[in-house]
Amino acid sequence: VSGPLPGEGAPPPADRPAAPATPETPAAPAAVAELTDGEWHRLHPATPLLKGGIALIVVLGIIVNNAREWVVGFFVPGGRRPDGDGEGDPFGYVVEHGYLGFVLLGVLVVVAVLVLVFWLSWRMNTFRVTEEIVEVRSGVVFRTNRRARLDRVQGINIQRPVLARVFGAAKLEVSQAGDDANVSLAYLRSAAADDLRREILRRASGVQRSAVDGVQAAAPAGAATTASATASAQPAAGQVAPGQAVPGRAAPADSRQRFVGLVEQRAQDFLSDGLDPQEAPPESVVKVDVGRLVGSVLLSGYTLFLVAAAIAVVVSVRLTGEFFLLFALLPAVLGSSGYYVNRVTKSLRYSISSSRDGIRIGYGLFSTTNETLPPGRIHSVRVSQPLLWRPFGWWQISINRASRSSTDGSGQQGNSTLLPVGDETDVRRVLELVLPELVGVAAAEVQAEEQAEEASVPSAETGVGTETAGAEPAVAEPAHAEPGVAGPALAEPAHAEPAVAEPAHAGPALAEPARAVVHERASHTLSLVEDGLTSRGSEGGFTTSPRRAAVLRWFSWRRNGFRTAPGALLLRKGAIWRELVVVPLPRMQSVGLSQGPLLRRLRLAAVHLHTVQGPIIATIGALDQDDAMAFFEGAARDAVTSARADRTHRWGASSTPDAPREEPRP
């Protein structure tokens, strides 16, 4: 077995924080530099075992289970001997009839063939990463080849199933828009996977080469210090550049020490929560409390259903005196306990944090998953509160995203839940992580563009003003009087400095003042979202359904409303099951308005904001038809402006690595 192995000799990840290397853009380690050189590479040698080995172990387990009695009898004289008639005991049957030799041979052949097939499939499974694409080839008989463009990356997911963690391996998935359109690199060395993700995201972000080269030039000094700092744990690393084998030092003592170091590293991998402290500033990390998680799962709608079923059973038993229903429902109850356990273990150790390349979500206790969502890959956000969570003030945050996976997690969990449960502080902090990238940048760029127009056509000032305000129907007008709501676009013409307005700079080059605008805008939207969580009526500047809509929205007509925010549209719904949907304008695909006969009679209409498919359906019904039409037209207009200003598919382009976007988070 030869060929370049991914991540060979990667430096241990846990020891790096001590290094004085620049924290923003760590230079790609040698192993990753090799992986991303555009040549074809093979995956982790344990891949076949991790992929198909489990089935083999299960089969072995079944055989051993069958042989158990016989083996026990063999070692413990006087124990129960197998009956010998072979009834229900294949192993005993085989031994009695003297087929043992044939069977062993058969097993051997099968194992040999399987090993050969696994080895072949490993040989044939190669991948490469270039500046533009990531590509995977696999299959022995049926060859598949999948190539994905880096600027279309929707997210990068690193999964570490229990078995893979034991081997120090990880599965890296590059998500693309569409159903099961992921490029999966299974399996890589654990440490290499993290570095590879960072490198792929760096390339995808479009950070300019020159900016990074400067950092890389400074890196070797840092790498040397890292190596000496970790010399005790990893003697092989020594003063030699990482990634180079040391042929002369293969002394036995050395290898033993190396083994201890390896075990230590594995243990560390197991204990760490997968969050690189240099990637995620600790103050930006939101964690989910275990007690609250268990409570939230117990208080889900499913529990309501169970309770209702239990009541139905009790009533039926009392009425009919028959108990058969009780037994019919027993399996369902047992199954539901599995559901609860599954829900909890999936979300254990849940953490959300910000990183240079977007939001980082990590979860799982034994099998961990760790995903990075670059900016602009979230198509809508919903903050919702099931009825039973209300006394505790808990909320859930879900998102719509363009990549869907049929195998990922249990259904929607994992792929579309951003915060399984959290109180208002948690919601605030998560939205703080999400919103700047979601709406802030877009809003600031729209503003910059508007100012550029303003600068070229001075008389257009009033026109720009109506464009921002036009999305809001007359009802919401008072909100404009609030301090700060008027928006910096109108209040601060001083921002029209050339760095932002210059068309040659093309938007993403947000200068320092523009970055301030991003945060101002985002925090404004954040405050609007917070207001919208529990408010009703016209509080918070929402336009609500008229009184006559009470026929259709019995309890929620005072709450059912919408408003525009910088860079996003907010829909506030539900008096009992409260929810607030945030649709970022640059991600909205189209807007619809519909009116059926009933709505027509009531002079009402519904507005649909179309985003990519997901758990969130951004629709608001039972609005006054004139409000709805104004909202529809305003949203259609703003969607065009925001989409034009949006540059998130290359989120890092021409922004310098020494000033990451999320640095001055308020």
Next chain:
Amino acid sequence: MDRLDVAEPAWTGISPKYVWPELVGWLVTGLIAAAATTPLWFIGAWWCYAITAAVVAVMVVVMAFVPRRVRSIRYQLREDDLLVRRGILYLRFVAVPYGRMQLIDINRGPVVRALGLSDLKFVTAAASSGVTIPGLPEAEADSLRDRLVELAESRRAGL
């Protein structure tokens, strides 16, 4: 009461010939639905015949409204987006920015093709957008497609 409409109603209608494919479609649907009820006749009760009659009556009413519904399908190319409306009882407007185009489908069913028409479908990343302009004359559909693609090129947006 005025029908709900946008501020600048500069609509373009589709070909009135599109009535025929619609009628044929409904006729076939009606016949199948009516045929499905015929086994009930073996029961012999009067309400079994009434069910068939009701199905036929509903289909006739639906088909009577087809010309009006076809007239209600309209579109307009605004500066930055395509606006489509349809429906009389169930009114629906959709505005989709040109830059959101993922692809454009042109379909020709047998009846539609016989009349020299085409159905145009504007596909975005959102399945719920559902922007279709049926019953365009063939040449017009092709030129509209080219125009939309051209507009989408000049206003290209990400996902």
